[in-house]
Amino acid sequence: MLNFTVGPVMSCAEVLDIAHESTPYFRTPEFSALMKENERMFLELLHAPAGSRAVFLTASGTGAMESCVMNLLHARDRVAVVNGGSFGQRFADLCALHGLDYTEVRCRFGSALRREQLEGLEDHTALLINMHETSSGVLYDMDMVAAFCRENGLLLIVDAVSAFLAEELDMEALGAAAVMTGSQKALAVQPGVSLIALSPEGLRRVEENPEKCLYLSLKQALKNGERGQTPFTPAVTTLLQIHTRLSAIAAQGGAARERERMAALAAAFREGIKDLPFSTVSEAPSNAVTSLHPLRVPATQIVRVLKDEYGIWACPNGGELADEVFRIGHIGYITPADLQALLDALHDMDRRGLL
Numbered sequence: 621m622l623n624f625t626v627g628p629v630m631s632c633a634e635v636l637d638i639a640h641e642s643t644p645y646f647r648t649p650e651f652s653a654l655m656k657e658n659e660r661m662f663l664e665l666l667h668a669p670a671g672s673r674a675v676f677l678t679a680s681g682t683g684a685m686e687s688c689v690m691n692l693l694h695a696r697d698r699v700a701v702v703n704g705g706s707f708g709q710r711f712a713d714l715c716a717l718h719g720l721d722y723t724e725v726r727c728r729f730g731s732a733l734r735r736e737q738l739e740g741l742e743d744h745t746a747l748l749i750n751m752h753e754t755s756s757g758v759l760y761d762m763d764m765v766a767a768f769c770r771e772n773g774l775l776l777i778v779d780a781v782s783a784f785l786a787e788e789l790d791m792e793a794l795g796a797a798a799v800m801t802g803s804q805k806a807l808a809v810q811p812g813v814s815l816i817a818l819s820p821e822g823l824r825r826v827e828e829n830p831e832k833c834l835y836l837s838l839k840q841a842l843k844n845g846e847r848g849q850t851p852f853t854p855a856v857t858t859l860l861q862i863h864t865r866l867s868a869i870a871a872q873g874g875a876a877r878e879r880e881r882m883a884a885l886a887a888a889f890r891e892g893i894k895d896l897p898f899s900t901v902s903e904a905p906s907n908a909v910t911s912l913h914p915l916r917v918p919a920t921q922i923v924r925v926l927k928d929e930y931g932i933w934a935c936p937n938g939g940e941l942a943d944e945v946f947r948i949g950h951i952g953y954i955t956p957a958d959l960q961a962l963l964d965a966l967h968d969m970d971r972r973g974l975l
């Protein structure tokens with residue numbers, strides 16, 4: 621199967637080789653050294669400010685989102701949550717669940733965020749945002765958001781789960797207290813690990829706040845991370861794969877090269893479907909995904925035919941939009957030949973009257 625979803629995605633041969641081995645024991649100096657390198661490489665790729673730390677939670681990206689909400693925010697905070705789709709909704713749900721005082725900034729599905737929408741939030745103390753709202757494919761204007769937070773003293777917490785490596789992301793320039801991502805998106809390894817980078821300001825928050833949970837405690841993760849360890853048994857194999865990927869990215873020209881590769885795939889895909897009966901959903905498309913609205917047939921049917929008749933996974937949307945929208949991911953180990961196979965399949969479906 622060719623996989624054009626937004627995660628888990630296809631992995632390169634070096635990563636697959638690691639999955640083939642038995643999981644090694646991890647309370648060893650060797651594994652600790654590898655984890656220290658993971659932390660250093662991740663912070664470097666993010667251009668995290670001096671004094672930042674990173675932790676690796678054995679949880680999907682949502683675990684990192686919840687951990688940040690629990691460890692960085694406090695009942696006295698007034699939180700602004702940008703909600704433009706299912707991942708923004710998840711931050712709102714987390715704030716509600718954890719009893720935080722929050723205000724939603726709603727963006728119509730597919731619409732960009734505008735500065736005017738933040739007006740009135742100057743008295744808030746923190747802002748939660750999914751840099752790329754993966755459900756709609758909208759990439760938010762982070763420079764604008766960061767400037768608003770800086771001018772008004774809001775703590776900025778960034779879910780970059782689907783933006784890390786796919787988009788330009790400079791943690792220091794953004795002034796973000798926390799930036800999170802996950803293993804199964806553009807890092808293109810197995811699911812199971814979420815990564816959180818914390819700036820000195822983020823670290824201070826963790827230190828000051830009361831601990832509310834054990835498994836997702838950032839205090840525990842940071843303390844154990846000082847010696848390259850995790851408090852509990854981690855997804856060791858996924859962490860080894862992350863090490864391989866981060867090392868390869870650093871050796872092959874850094875985050876910019878990865879981003880250019882994905883941008884080229886996204887551009888080639890968008891060019892290749894120009895004559896097909898789709899409209900685009902996102903007003904501010906990312907490099908990670910193209911969201912499409914089929915003009916004639918239900919999106920669910922396209923996803924099903926691609927899977928059953930062409931051996932290709934596209935990414936369905938859930939809920940009310942299931943028949944309206946489907947997505948093609950550009951993250952993961954996708955070759956130009958893979959992309960051509962997808963374009964050929966879509967054009968063949970068009971000829972058969974299936975689009």
Ligand SMILES: *Cc1c(COP(=O)(O)O)cnc(C)c1O
Binds near residue numbers: 682707752753805
């Ligand atoms: C994938 C994703 C997540 C995390 O989803 P999990 O299924 O928990 O890994 C969070 N935020 C965004 C923007 C995502 O794309």
